[in-house]
Amino acid sequence: xxxxxxxxxxxxxxxxxxxxxxxxxxxxxxxxxxxxxxxxxxxxxxxxxxxxxxxxxxxxxxxxxxxxxxxxxxxxxxxxxxxxxxxxxxxxxxxxxxxxxxxxxxxxxxxxxx
Amino acid sequence: xxxxxxxxxxxxxxxxxxxxxxxxxxxxxxxxxxxxxxxxxxxxxxxxxxxxxxxxxxxxxxxxxxxxxxxxxxxxxxxxxxxxxxxxxxxxxxxxxxxxxxxxxxxxxx
Numbered sequence: 513x514x515x516x517x518x519x520x521x522x523x524x525x526x527x528x529x530x531x532x533x534x535x536x537x538x539x540x541x542x543x544x545x546x547x548x549x550x551x552x553x554x555x556x557x558x559x560x561x562x563x564x565x566x567x568x569x570x571x572x573x574x575x576x577x578x579x580x581x582x583x584x585x586x587x588x589x590x591x592x593x594x595x596x597x598x599x600x601x602x603x604x605x606x607x608x609x610x611x612x613x614x615x616x617x618x619x620x621x622x623x624x625x626x
Numbered sequence: 627x628x629x630x631x632x633x634x635x636x637x638x639x640x641x642x643x644x645x646x647x648x649x650x651x652x653x654x655x656x657x658x659x660x661x662x663x664x665x666x667x668x669x670x671x672x673x674x675x676x677x678x679x680x681x682x683x684x685x686x687x688x689x690x691x692x693x694x695x696x697x698x699x700x701x702x703x704x705x706x707x708x709x710x711x712x713x714x715x716x717x718x719x720x721x722x723x724x725x726x727x728x729x730x731x732x733x734x735x736x
Contacts, residue, residue, distance in 0.1 A: 554714055554726035555669060568723055602668060611718030612657055612676070617668040 516618035518603050524624045527593060533621045535586040535603030541616070543609035544586040546578060547602040549620070555602055561586060562609035593625045630655075630717045632727030639734055645702040647730035649715035658698045658717040659724060660689060669714060672700075705734045 516537045525531050535544065543562045547555035560568035561580040575597075577589040586603055600620045606613035631650045639645055649658065657676045661669040673682055675691035675698060682689045688701045698717070702709055712731045716724040 554729050557723060560723065611721050611724045614671045614674065617670070619668050
């Protein structure tokens, strides 16, 4: 299984809502990533987990809260988002952390904040 | 943080023409990766370059890493409509995290 899955595919939420994005991989990868991608822009790194511990937080606002319950799962909890947070949220995994490992991306969750 | 500059932003070619996208960094890179993202899709890994002056080929795609490890290029020979998408380079100067270039969007008309 060489796939990263993400749910939901689409999400519309109000600024007062609380929602979660989910990501799963069964490749035995020990590093997992959250990226944010705006239209016609590159993926922008948000968080990196390595061996289930948060290793990189790219100064992301606290309204985004990551969680790694186990080595296969990665969540992104959303609360009090702003309309400018609307974007495609991509999850990725790699065998290990660091820049030398190929990253496998999921299909993304397209988030709209009203 | 370290920035990876990528040009051109867009390229429109006729099917059969060649295509090249370039990435440049002001600092020496430990490694560089290339990804392709089809319209409506997600980035897919193409290749990684690590050594100075490295050249790798995948069918019609040729990837180069500069001698100083500050620049890289992706060249596609005789483009096909299946080559349509955005090509991103992603480099690191620390071996710690990748920084994506802004991407080159390739449009191929038959």
